[in-house]
Amino acid sequence: MKSTSFAVAALVASVGAAPSPLKSIEERDISFAIGVDLLAVKGVFNLGLDVAFNGYPNPSKCTMANVAVRKEWGTLTSQERKDYIAAVQCMAKKTNKSPNTLVPGARNRYDDFVATHINQTIGIHGTGNFLAWHRYFTWTYEQALRNECGYKGYQPYWNWGKYASDPINSPIFDGSDDSMGGNGEYKPHNDSCIPSVDQCNIRLPAGRGGGCVKTGPFKDWSVNLGPVVPGFPDVPTNPNPWSGLEYNPRCLRRDISVEAAKGWTKDSDTVKLITENDDPYWFITNMQGDFPNGYLGVHTGGHFTIGGDPGGDLFTSPGDPAFFLHHANIDRVWWIWQNLNIKKRQYALGGTLTVNNTPPSRNTSLTDIIDMGVNAGPITIKDSMHTLGGPFCYIYT
Ligand SMILES: *[C@@H]1O[C@H](CO)[C@@H](O)[C@H](O)[C@H]1NC(C)=O
Ligand SMILES: *[C@@H]1O[C@H](CO)[C@@H](O)[C@H](O)[C@H]1NC(C)=O
Ligand SMILES: *[C@@H]1O[C@H](CO)[C@@H](O)[C@H](O)[C@H]1NC(C)=O
Ligand SMILES: [Cu+2]
Numbered sequence: 001m002k003s004t005s006f007a008v009a010a011l012v013a014s015v016g017a018a019p020s021p022l023k024s025i026e027e028r029d030i031s032f033a034i035g036v037d038l039l040a041v042k043g044v045f046n047l048g049l050d051v052a053f054n055g056y057p058n059p060s061k062c063t064m065a066n067v068a069v070r071k072e073w074g075t076l077t078s079q080e081r082k083d084y085i086a087a088v089q090c091m092a093k094k095t096n097k098s099p100n101t102l103v104p105g106a107r108n109r110y111d112d113f114v115a116t117h118i119n120q121t122i123g124i125h126g127t128g129n130f131l132a133w134h135r136y137f138t139w140t141y142e143q144a145l146r147n148e149c150g151y152k153g154y155q156p157y158w159n160w161g162k163y164a165s166d167p168i169n170s171p172i173f174d175g176s177d178d179s180m181g182g183n184g185e186y187k188p189h190n191d192s193c194i195p196s197v198d199q200c201n202i203r204l205p206a207g208r209g210g211g212c213v214k215t216g217p218f219k220d221w222s223v224n225l226g227p228v229v230p231g232f233p234d235v236p237t238n239p240n241p242w243s244g245l246e247y248n249p250r251c252l253r254r255d256i257s258v259e260a261a262k263g264w265t266k267d268s269d270t271v272k273l274i275t276e277n278d279d280p281y282w283f284i285t286n287m288q289g290d291f292p293n294g295y296l297g298v299h300t301g302g303h304f305t306i307g308g309d310p311g312g313d314l315f316t317s318p319g320d321p322a323f324f325l326h327h328a329n330i331d332r333v334w335w336i337w338q339n340l341n342i343k344k345r346q347y348a349l350g351g352t353l354t355v356n357n358t359p360p361s362r363n364t365s366l367t368d369i370i371d372m373g374v375n376a377g378p379i380t381i382k383d384s385m386h387t388l389g390g391p392f393c394y395i396y397t
Contacts, residue, residue, distance in 0.1 A: 035270070072159045084145075117318045118245060184254040209254050226313055230313055370383075
């Protein structure tokens with residue numbers, strides 16, 4: 001009974017939050033974002049049926065009665081966005097948990113998350129744990145916002161396809177006081193090369209930013225750690241360039257790329273990713289990008305829509321607070337993909353322990369551990385496969 005009402009309520013929540021006819025610029029963008037949202041509705045309906053027939057994975061902890069619903073940034077009220085922003089800024093005022101011996105450059109609680117990501121970068125990208133690791137990372141951050149900074153909402157996500165035609169004027173990056181801050185000021189710079197200048201498999205033309213973000217709530221944001229692989233050659237080198245963990249305070253820079261957004265993160269790109277990759281290995285690989293084959297994918301496409309420093313640095317990218325909106329959407333896309341074939345995909349993994357399996361290594365396993373450093377205790381990958389199981393209890397609209 002409870003479970004059936006879950007299906008219905010979840011469905012209603014999805015439809016209710018699905019974009020209603022709006023005014024102005026958003027109307028046009030939203031019409032391009034309906035494909036993924038329809039898949040989400042279909043997926044949550046499946047999820048409701050699944051718990052109705054098979055029960056909840058963790059019934060004493062997580063049911064319809066207490067499930068959190070993560071929402072799209074553009075559907076939040078202005079006050080809800082400001083509450084989220086205030087909590088992020090609060091993190092940058094709280095004392096770090098990382099000991100100075102481990103992360104000499106950490107100056108606040110936000111830096112703990114950046115440091116954990118930097119420290120593990122090589123083991124969590126291009127690997128089979130990529131989605132599970134980032135799911136737990138994003139959730140741990142959301143919990144810190146709530147438990148340490150009084151935030152009452154949940155982690156919002158950035159549905160790329162809604163804004164792919166014009167990311168600079170999106171409610172995420174338009175620089176208004178309820179946005180995640182604007183583009184960087186114009187500073188001349190070269191094209192971006194992915195994965196690197198020496199190996200330019202994919203070239204993105206230089207955008208119209210490149211300098212410090214001077215508009216919106218994060219204009220005074222301090223990026224303290226990194227770079228490790230700097231987004232621009234003029235980013236000051238970290239005193240320990242190998243670890244990136246020494247103190248290196250600098251402004252937040254962005255170079256919002258319309259080409260990355262339009263080329264790789266349209267609604268149809270995400271629909272294609274979800275519907276044309278039944279094999280978990282190819283889903284995870286095409287999502288992250290297949291650079292030797294000139295394929296950027298939605299993950300790297302989203303990161304380079306933000307670009308800049310630290311946004312264009314694989315290691316330090318969580319230093320830009322927009323990171324977590326991006327990765328919430330990565331997680332949502334995985335969640336949708338899982339929901340569309342729960343039996344086969346809920347616990348399906350693809351990939352190995354090493355980046356693009358170089359050097360060759362064993363497959364990632366459900367019993368492997370996800371380490372969150374000072375931010376949270378370790379969990380198994382299996383515990384990170386279900387958003388109603390393990391430590392989690394959330395769904396997406
Ligand atoms: C980095 O990872 C190593 C190995 O897992 C761990 O021992 C160390 O404490 C980590 N450092 C940070 C800053 O999280
Ligand atoms: C652009 O790239 C060229 C060649 O690598 C380099 O000499 C130049 O300094 C770069 N310009 C900027 C603004 O980074
Ligand atoms: C590793 O996973 C691949 C599929 O991604 C599979 O073909 C292969 O058999 C697996 N290897 C082992 C040793 O289980
Ligand atoms: Cu990452």
